[in-house]
Structure formats: structure tokens, C-alpha cells
Amino acid sequence: MGHLILLRGAxxxxxxxxxxxxxxDAASFIDGTLSDDARAAIERHLAECDSCREEVAIxxxxxxxxxxxxxxxxxxxxVLPLAAGILVAVMLVRPGGRPTATPTERGGASDGxxxxxxxxxxxxxxVAGRTRLVWRALDDSVLYRVVIKDASGAELWRGETSDTxxxxxxGVHLTPGKQYVMRVDGQRTDGSSVSxxxxxxxxxx
Amino acid sequence: xxxxxxxxxxxxxxxxxAASSRETRVARTSHVPLAETDxxxxxxxxxxxxxxxxxxxSASDADAAWHAFVAQHSRIVLHVCRSVWPxxxxxxxxxxxxxxxxxxxxxxxxxxFARAPRCRVSTWLVVVSRRVCLDxxxxxxxxxxxxxxxEQRRARRRLQDLVAEELELHEPATTEREEADAALRHxxxxxxxxxxxxxxxxxxxxxxxxxxxxxxxxQEIARLLAFxxxxxxxxxxxxxxxxxxxxxxxxxxxxAAP
Ligand SMILES: [Zn+2]
Numbered sequence: 346m347g348h349l350i351l352l353r354g355a356x357x358x359x360x361x362x363x364x365x366x367x368x369x370d371a372a373s374f375i376d377g378t379l380s381d382d383a384r385a386a387i388e389r390h391l392a393e394c395d396s397c398r399e400e401v402a403i404x405x406x407x408x409x410x411x412x413x414x415x416x417x418x419x420x421x422x423x424v425l426p427l428a429a430g431i432l433v434a435v436m437l438v439r440p441g442g443r444p445t446a447t448p449t450e451r452g453g454a455s456d457g458x459x460x461x462x463x464x465x466x467x468x469x470x471x472v473a474g475r476t477r478l479v480w481r482a483l484d485d486s487v488l489y490r491v492v493i494k495d496a497s498g499a500e501l502w503r504g505e506t507s508d509t510x511x512x513x514x515x516g517v518h519l520t521p522g523k524q525y526v527m528r529v530d531g532q533r534t535d536g537s538s539v540s541x542x543x544x545x546x547x548x549x550x
Numbered sequence: 551x552x553x554x555x556x557x558x559x560x561x562x563x564x565x566x567x568a569a570s571s572r573e574t575r576v577a578r579t580s581h582v583p584l585a586e587t588d589x590x591x592x593x594x595x596x597x598x599x600x601x602x603x604x605x606x607x608s609a610s611d612a613d614a615a616w617h618a619f620v621a622q623h624s625r626i627v628l629h630v631c632r633s634v635w636p637x638x639x640x641x642x643x644x645x646x647x648x649x650x651x652x653x654x655x656x657x658x659x660x661x662x663f664a665r666a667p668r669c670r671v672s673t674w675l676v677v678v679s680r681r682v683c684l685d686x687x688x689x690x691x692x693x694x695x696x697x698x699x700x701e702q703r704r705a706r707r708r709l710q711d712l713v714a715e716e717l718e719l720h721e722p723a724t725t726e727r728e729e730a731d732a733a734l735r736h737x738x739x740x741x742x743x744x745x746x747x748x749x750x751x752x753x754x755x756x757x758x759x760x761x762x763x764x765x766x767x768x769q770e771i772a773r774l775l776a777f778x779x780x781x782x783x784x785x786x787x788x789x790x791x792x793x794x795x796x797x798x799x800x801x802x803x804x805x806a807a808p
Contacts, residue, residue: 368674368677368678368681369663369668369669369674371677372668372669372670372673372674372676372677373668373669374774375669375673375677375774376668376669376670376673377773377774377776378594378668378669379668384776385753388752388753388756388775389752391756391759392752392753392755392756392759393752398756398759398760398763398764399764400677400680400681401774402760402764402766403633403680404673404676404677404680405766405770405773405774406766406770407629407630407633407676407680408626408672408673408676409770410629411625411626411629411672412625412629490638505638532642532645538642
């Protein structure tokens, strides 16, 4: 364990009569899984070593504040936009005929290689405070980012969520009638990322 | 990159022996579901996702098991990344770095952990992830994170100051003369407190630091120091503060007021 002192340059505030705690030591102390002797030895070190004590205190707090897992299934905020999409699809079906347009599912394949955008519909105007982007969840994504750029490619706004829906907030300044590009990026649990194709939308007049 | 995993040669905590030879009984004071061997070493079951990863018979099985393991623990690792890094891109860099760290050398660190797990994998991941994050921060900026800086500033606020506040020993001075006297007595008081604190048992000193420097709740301290309940912590804290006050009274420096 002594080698940790050499490697951890910033952990030099300690009184180093004993070596700093290994990750195993710190975690076992937090979990309360040590023998009495081992616990007493660590307590003695922590009483003197600010660096290790802070690590234990901060890690304890982090463990107590891990966000709860999201519920499985369709997030409730998805229900409204999806219901609206179904309504639009129904209205576009002529009696006895094929739909003239499908409002949903563009921006990529559904095999996980890209993110599939479900909303907004292709011809829907972009309205700050009203437009919602909805996409199909990746199996193993942890975070999504929505980016809106203007025609020159300059980023206008970005938002993040672990959900699969995000509204464009009212504060985003859009020039009426101007064309914008939107994209959703997803961060996978393995650290890789995946994106939707860029979708062109026009700000409402 | 730091060496974040445990060291079998740890002088502080002997490691458990081979799992196969363990005869177990339920541990008495732990708050983690576990058992212990006859020689008192804890036995913690490996989470199935980690066991599957480390025992994977083929590369493709290992790949699938890795993804499952990461999916199961990504939330906690990201939570740590967010606690250290404010910006999304940096959080994701740190996240990727942590995964690299865990995956390096055929998951060497996870294998070391799994050889004789002494704690929950989630707790271990928090400590390891935080170390990787802090290391990355120092590599990038050559200084501690704001999180560390904050903690270090707090630590620099001496324990005796914080205890003096708790004992309500600081009284406001009203005149210039009183102010000068107060400053002098303030120093006397703090020297006396410092001496009194160094006489405390390590465990008591640690408890005071966790409470007043680190701001941990009585419940968190009870868990860390294996007290039966937060009330026991409060009781002990009160005893310690009364002791300190008594020591100061004996020394005649019970107040910063002249
Ligand atoms: Zn230390």
C-alpha cells in the first residue's frame, strides 16, 4: 500500500506515520466490513490524515446520494407526444387509402447504430417553449444531448437528459422563418457515443 | 494513472483467504449483508454480473458481460464523475477514463478486487472512480479540484475553531480594548483547545472531525464508526464537548471574552 503515497501527489496533507488507505481499505471501512483490529488501525489513520478522511467522508456522502434508477417502461412525458403523433397519423389516413405521410421515425436506423428521432414531425415548425424532441431509447445509453444549430453551423442551444424527450426551452432565441438543424447524441454506458442524423426544421413565423 | 485498487500487502487490513475454504457465520456489527470466516475476515459474495465477466469462457461472452456490468453500475460511476466535473464533456471523458481503468489488462483491477472482496462493489467503485476523476483533474489542471479545494479549505479551518464555535466560546468584543484582549484570549483558548484535542483518543478525535470538519450526519458517523444508532453518536459527542469544556474551565480559558 505504501506505493500509493508516491503516486498520489495531491494526497500530501497527511501525517504519514502510516501509509494512506488503499481503495479497498477505504471502501471496506465505509461498508463496515472490517475486523475490529483493522477498523481501529484505520480509525487511527483517519484521525490524523485529512486526505484519507475527506475521501471517506465524501465517498460516504456520494453513496448516500446516488440518484435512484429510472423506472422501466415508457416515461410519462413520452405519453403525450406519442399520443399526439398517433392522432396526427390517424388524421392523415384517407378513408380506404394509405397515409399521405408518417409523422414519426426518422433520423436513423433502429438497430442501435443511430438514434431514431420520433418527434417533431418533419414539417412541424420549431417553436421555443413548445417543440419537443422525442427519440427512441438506446438499450444502453446513460445520457442524451440535444443540439440545435443555425444554418451556419453555430451552436444555438444544447440540452441534456437521461430521458428520451426534451423540450426546447422558451429562452432559446429563434429567428422566425429561419432554418435550423437539430441532432440528438447519446452516450452509451461503455463510453462510446451515437447520434441521430441532423434534422432540418424551420422556426415558426 | 493511479493505482486505485487494494494492495494485498496492506499493513492496515489483512485480506481474507481463499473463498472456497471459508466456513461462515453472520458478522455482528456490519451494515453490509455479509458473513465472516472463523478467523474474522469478511466474506462478500461477488455480484453475479462481475462473476460472469471474470469467468467468461470466450471473448464475446466477456464483451457481453462487460456491457452488462457497466450498465449495472454506470449510474453510480456517473454520479461520481458529476461530483468532480461540472461540464458534461468532462464528465464523459472522466467516465470513459474510469471504464478504461477498470478494463485495462484484462480487467486486472476488477480481478484483484474479486479475489477476496471485502466490500460492496458499488462502494469500491465510488472510491476508485473518484480517485481516477481527481487524478484526471490534476493531470489536466495541475491543481486539486474545486471539490478538494473546498474540503482542504474546510480542513484548514482548524478543528479547534469549529469546536470553539460549537461550545459557543466566541463572544463579540465591543470596544477596541476589548477587541485586543479578546484576540489574545482567543489564541489562548485555541492553544488550550488544541492541547485538549490532542489528548483525545483517536476514535473520539475522528468523530469530532467527521462531525465538525466534514459535516457528516450523526447517522453517517454511526455507520462509519459502528455505533448502534445516531443517538449513541450524539451522546458521545455531548460527552466529548462537555469534557473539552471542563478541561478549558480547569485551565481558566473557558471563554474568549475577557
Ligand atoms: Zn491517509
